[in-house]
Amino acid sequence: MPSAVWRDLAQLAKQPLNLRQEFAADPERATRYALNACGIELDYSKNLINDAIWQHLLGMAQQSELTSKRAQMFAGDKINSSEQRSVWHTALRAPLSANLTLDDADISAEISACHAQMFALVEQLNSLQYSGYTGEPITDLIWIGIGGSLLGPQMAVEALTPYNISPLQIHFAGNIDGAVVSDVVKGLDPATTLVFVASKSFGTEETKQNALAIRQWFTDNGADQAAIARHFWATSSNIKAAAEFGIESDHILPMWDWVGGRYSLWSAIGLPLCLMLGTVQFNQLLAGAHAMDQHFQQAPLAENMPVILALLGVWYINGLGCQTQALLPYSHYLRLLPSYVQQLDMESNGKGVDIAGDTLTAATAPVIWGDAGTNGQHAYHQLLHQSALAVPADFILPVKPAHDLQDHHHRLAAHCFAQTQALMQGKTLDEATNEVLAAGGTAAQAAELAPHKVSPGNKPSNTLLLPELSPFYLGALLALYEHKVFVQGVLWNINSFDQWGVELGKQLSTPIYQVLSGQKTHPFDASTERLIKLFQQ
Ligand code: F6P
Numbered sequence: 001m002p003s004a005v006w007r008d009l010a011q012l013a014k015q016p017l018n019l020r021q022e023f024a025a026d027p028e029r030a031t032r033y034a035l036n037a038c039g040i041e042l043d044y045s046k047n048l049i050n051d052a053i054w055q056h057l058l059g060m061a062q063q064s065e066l067t068s069k070r071a072q073m074f075a076g077d078k079i080n081s082s083e084q085r086s087v088w089h090t091a092l093r094a095p096l097s098a099n100l101t102l103d104d105a106d107i108s109a110e111i112s113a114c115h116a117q118m119f120a121l122v123e124q125l126n127s128l129q130y131s132g133y134t135g136e137p138i139t140d141l142i143w144i145g146i147g148g149s150l151l152g153p154q155m156a157v158e159a160l161t162p163y164n165i166s167p168l169q170i171h172f173a174g175n176i177d178g179a180v181v182s183d184v185v186k187g188l189d190p191a192t193t194l195v196f197v198a199s200k201s202f203g204t205e206e207t208k209q210n211a212l213a214i215r216q217w218f219t220d221n222g223a224d225q226a227a228i229a230r231h232f233w234a235t236s237s238n239i240k241a242a243a244e245f246g247i248e249s250d251h252i253l254p255m256w257d258w259v260g261g262r263y264s265l266w267s268a269i270g271l272p273l274c275l276m277l278g279t280v281q282f283n284q285l286l287a288g289a290h291a292m293d294q295h296f297q298q299a300p301l302a303e304n305m306p307v308i309l310a311l312l313g314v315w316y317i318n319g320l321g322c323q324t325q326a327l328l329p330y331s332h333y334l335r336l337l338p339s340y341v342q343q344l345d346m347e348s349n350g351k352g353v354d355i356a357g358d359t360l361t362a363a364t365a366p367v368i369w370g371d372a373g374t375n376g377q378h379a380y381h382q383l384l385h386q387s388a389l390a391v392p393a394d395f396i397l398p399v400k401p402a403h404d405l406q407d408h409h410h411r412l413a414a415h416c417f418a419q420t421q422a423l424m425q426g427k428t429l430d431e432a433t434n435e436v437l438a439a440g441g442t443a444a445q446a447a448e449l450a451p452h453k454v455s456p457g458n459k460p461s462n463t464l465l466l467p468e469l470s471p472f473y474l475g476a477l478l479a480l481y482e483h484k485v486f487v488q489g490v491l492w493n494i495n496s497f498d499q500w501g502v503e504l505g506k507q508l509s510t511p512i513y514q515v516l517s518g519q520k521t522h523p524f525d526a527s528t529e530r531l532i533k534l535f536q537q
Contacts, residue, residue: 006318006362013319017048019424019458037305038291038476041465046424047312048460057311061301069490076102080497087497089263090293093286114254118268119279126166133227134191143272145198146174146206148261151343153272155336159474162402163277170272176206181213190218197234198269200255202241235268260497262343281471288475296483306483314491316392318362325366326393330373330416338370341481348485348496355495364492374415385455393461395420400468426457
């Protein structure tokens with residue numbers, strides 16, 4: 001976008017807008033700024049927009065390269081330019097009949113074969129037909145990965161807990177902190193444990209170290225090479241490295257360079273979820289994501305849910321200068337969603353240069369944070385309500401609960417709606433004063449207390465209602481956020497699909513590790529040098 005566009009946005013943002021007044025003036029506001037896509041209802045009426053602002057934002061989308069870039073992504077073009085890769089996670093949830101090809105490879109057939117291999121393994125495990133090296137059936141699966149190779153399956157397994165049909169226990173191991181692996185193997189028996197090493201690159205230090213530690217645990221418990229081969233599986237695009245690690249070729253499920261780590265839940269990275277759900281429900285997850293893909297491709301921009309969420313985000317970041325975005329699922333099962341979307345959004349769009357490598361003049365991705373409601377209400381919502389910071393928030397609520405405690409669910413929903421209402425309307429000084437007086441306070445007490453009770457209001461939020469937290473709607477919800485991130489990347493003209501920024505820290509850790517482990521000496525800056533000495537002492 002030319003810098004004039006961002007200047008215009010900043011100009012628009014200077015005009016005052018009061019949500020209470022907007023609602024009072026327009027009885028249709030709640031229905032005009034609302035949309036249903038794939039069964040998910042989005043109410044975006046409590047945002048700091050009016051028709052002039054909204055038309056301006058839509059105009060930005062229309063003038064951008066959004067429709068052509070969207071077509072390029074869905075056609076498998078190499079839009080990840082810095083790595084010369086296609087960005088084709090949507091192919092993973094397209095029907096086989098789509099007959100997708102890439103560089104003469106039959107992508108649809110490859111995906112179908114991968115899913116078939118995954119489904120066969122899942123069937124074998126869930127029917128307790130997969131026996132370990134002592135002949136006992138496998139009862140536990142350890143999934144080793146990090147970032148996109150961990151966050152997606154971990155979040156989704158949590159989210160769809162009520163759909164669990166697997167007799168197996170699933171354990172996740174990420175992080176190089178030895179506490180993770182030490183804890184994970186506690187109480188497990190290698191003879192009944194299957195290990196999956198999930199790493200697209202098969203070069204990620206944390207995953208390799210954890211895999212080595214767990215292999216050692218097998219050896220320490222008397223497993224020989226043949227036993228380990230029976231118990232270790234991988235999913236990776238680096239077959240050679242996986243094989244060198246000692247994983248049998250028929251135990252390696254494919255990954256492709258056209259699927260980014262943070263977009264890989266739909267591939268064999270989703271195996272823990274598939275194990276837990278069974279193949280029918282896993283296919284429902286894919287169907288939900290595919291439905292959102294179709295909505296994203298076909299709906300006009302003004303009625304396109306990912307586009308709407310993206311434009312609102314751009315408005316807050318580039319127009320109103322907001323730096324963070326809260327993601328507040330009113331669902332215990334969705335409590336890991338903020339971490340998942342954190343990687344999706346911040347690793348994708350947290351960039352400093354545009355596609356051509358020129359320094360960006362406009363801010364990009366927000367800091368995504370959040371946790372399950374209502375817990376947050378007793379922690380950080382205070383800041384949302386009364387601090388001067390403006391924090392746009394997405395509230396997500398499944399309408400039908402996955403439990404029988406109907407009254408709990410009514411209370412949960414009441415809190416969800418009340419929060420968006422309170423953020424929007426706030427409490428004026430008059431209202432606060434009257435409240436104190438109505439409670440029997442004196443005028444003097446009211447004058448003293450009322451200012452503390454004032455909430456400025458005019459704080460923006462979206463509310464997303466899912467009919468229920470089923471595999472289908474979870475798939476659609478995740479694809480919605482994927483596409484929102486994509487649209488924003490297009491508007492900022494950045495490559496949302498590389499992550500060079502994480503490399504520097506990885507590079508710098510090697511010489512420090514060499515010093516800490518006594519292999520070599522290296523000079524460092526004074527602070528790092530001192531920290532190393534303190535650590536060694
Ligand atoms: O953090 C960088 C990153 O490359 C992520 O993008 C990725 O999801 C994660 O590391 C794990 O990578 P891999 O699957 O190659 O081990």
